[in-house]
Amino acid sequence: MVVEIGRRVCDGHVFKWLLAAGVSWLAHHREHVNNMNVFPVPDGDTGTNMLVTIQKAYAQIATMDEGHIGLVSEAVARGGLMGARGNSGTILSMLLRGFANGLKRREVMDGASFALALQSAVDYAYTTVSTVMEPVEGTILTVARETAAAVGIRARTENDLQVLLSVAAAAANRALERTPELLPRLKEAGVVDSGGLGLVYLLEGMLRLLNGDQVDYEPAGASGSVAAAPARSDWKDAIQPDDEDGYGYDVQFLMLGQQLNVDEIRRAISAMGWSPLIDGDATLVKVHIHVHNPGEPLSYAATLPGVQLDDVVVENMQAQYLQYVQQREQREVPAPLRQVDGVAVIAVARGAGIERIFTEYGAARIVPGGQTMNPGTEDFLAAIQSLDTDEIIILPNNGNIILAAQEAAKLATGRQVRVVHNRTIPQGIAALLPYADLRERGGTLDEMFQAMTDSLGSIVSGEITTATRSVTVDGISVQAGDLIGLLNGRLAVAASTMADILRGLLHKCHAEDHELATLYYGEGVTEAQARALVDEVAAEFEHLQFDVIAGEQPLYPYIISIE
Amino acid sequence: MTTTKKKIRIMTDSVADIPAALLQKWNIGIIPTYVNFEGGSYADDGVELSRDYFYQRLPEMKEFPTTAAPSHALAEDLLHKGIEGYDHVISIHVASKLSVTANNVRLGAQSLKDRVTVIDSGLVTMGIGMQVLAAAEVAAATGSVEAVVQAVEKVRRHQKLWAIIANLEYLRRSGRVSVIRAFAGSLLQIKPILDVHDGEVEVAQRVRTMGKAVAKLKELTEEQAPLERLVILHINNEDGARELQASLGSVVPPDTITITVGPTLGTHIGPGSLGVITLRKAWRS
Incomplete structure (x- = not known):
């Protein structure tokens, strides 16, 4: 009908x-x-x-x-x-x-x-x-x-x-x-x-x-159970696994052999799970797939005649998902609301250390999110509405969040909300310093917004993470699982050791002409590791000072600001 | 309306950092402040204690040096000596919000009744010094206590003092300035530009590198032009002071001087720091 x-x-x-x-x-x-x-x-x-x-x-x-x-x-x-x-x-x-x-x-x-x-x-x-x-x-x-x-x-x-x-x-x-x-x-x-x-x-x-x-x-x-008015915790529905067995495992490995049949391997392994990405040639096949039983694709591949496995990475996505939900739930326990006079700043950030810095320099609200889990318009609106002031500046700290913030700014009727077009965490921190100065002197919204925007060009932003897949971008070839370094959001270096990546990033942005490199080390990196990394690299950059700070951000072992 | 032209002696404390030649030229009397370190107590008058030696030692000192204002008895003694041959003393001192020196001098001046006028400069180092030099000039020209007090007030309204703190550790250790509480738990390495006026120390700018801080200092200085006086301050950073002066070009007035900040103040600021004090030409209008 x-x-x-x-x-x-x-x-x-x-x-x-x-x-x-x-x-x-x-x-x-x-x-x-x-x-x-x-x-x-x-x-x-x-x-x-x-x-x-x-x-x-x-x-x-x-x-x-x-x-x-x-x-x-x-x-x-x-x-x-x-x-x-x-x-x-x-x-x-x-x-x-x-x-x-x-x-x-x-x-x-x-x-x-x-x-x-x-x-x-x-x-x-x-x-x-x-x-x-x-x-x-x-x-x-x-x-x-x-x-x-x-x-x-x-x-x-x-x-x-x-x-x-x-x-x-x-x-x-x-x-x-x-x-x-x-x-x-x-x-x-x-x-x-x-x-x-x-x-x-x-x-x-x-x-x-x-x-x-x-x-x-x-x-x-x-x-029909969802109320017409959107509730704040809807993000949980959004990221709930579609499969009742949960998100399962992300399995990636390389198959090395002589006469690999890519099509056959692709058919066989694709049937074992979802989101398959399987490609290669007769001697090398890269496998990426999401499965409930990681043993299945691994034992299949390992038992093919003449096949060696390499770079095997198995990640428990269900555990990552549960951890994320738990962390976000903890974060969403409303923090004691800070009273703000004048112009307030809302910043998007993930990682306890990074959040502390934003708070220290005067951000009134932190909207959890960033590289993954981009916050939405309503997350911004909720943060805006929780503030007791009419003048607000948003620091999206990520290019993929600017539009949603801009939409929230338009929807927040009766308030003046500006969105700084900044794309990285280091830029956000750099922008907060003039904000903190102007706030003490009773600066206006316009002055603050201008000073924050002007500050964006004053630093170079670097990020170090792991390639999620094999690709060639900007003339740089990477294999999934490689360490990669980005400068101002663009792929800049790929290498196998953290020290090489950091060295490469610093050389590429002419760090020797700068004064200070600040390393925010992420989840899973210890302060000792971060300091050892700096010690290994520092000799090559005689005039550069290093500042090492716990960022505790996920997914990115290091976020770097060079100024 | 002054009936007779008075003979006025200008005095100050050693925090004013006035170069010896200028002290001599205007016969300015000094009441010293003291620095205590490594078991000794030294008058901060540029004679008893070598500044270069002190700042070289400072980063190594296990016990943080302390500073002391002159006692009111010492002040009384020096005022009595200073006023010999003069009708009146005008004594201009380090900001009373930062030091008890001015208060002790006031106590010491009681026995001289209304022959002594004590002025709180609201400033430190050559910020005090500029007021002192203007006072000496006006005193010589007019012989009027009232005219000198007014002149100092005018100078003060046209002065600015900014300092880049190269390493917050010294201010932190001294615990002297409340503004530093803003950085107490600071996670980031910051090189703040402080703005000193009326005894208040405020953060003018938070920046993260010396390069940016110096650029900002230059900008702030240029905004004050045209200048009658400019003093460049530093602690063990002569190169920085020279570069800053060169970069200021035509903004720099004649007779610009570069000084090393004295140990009393310098103890709290630390080596590497750089600053400027300006006096606009407009103060005479």
């Missing part, structure tokens, strides 16, 4: 089912989207961000019994705006907003109004993104635009929604495939744009419902 009605016109009820199908299909492919990172760093989580955003949007209508599509899409847009996180999630929320604008006062949607609503979505997203940054082609924006264009042309002669949706899905796929041509970075890394891919899954999910294909999953929130 849904399908029959859906072919001609789509009302609020059908739209709800379509959206539910889109959410399910995206949820099913979240890991795939997450794996589309350009940089092989534990970063981004585009799939998770988009899924959380669209789930928030869906939660607004999950319990709604409304036939008026204008009202339903309006509720979806509101929910999306609140739930937006990450750049792609935030742009998705803009698309939902624009889509709702296009359907305003319409009771039902036909082919023509679908095309108009899509165009309205694209126009709104481009306009809104332009207010904060130059829209980048080769991203979700491009995919949305070309989709709307294709549907617009077809809708002149076609009014069947199922046909138009299939046109949309096909156009989105074509646009997605071209994203590497538009964004060389994607091409070099051998991926397509992750946000665009997320959009494709949303559209495909809807189409599958109309086609009568299986859409596996119940979207979170569809049970």
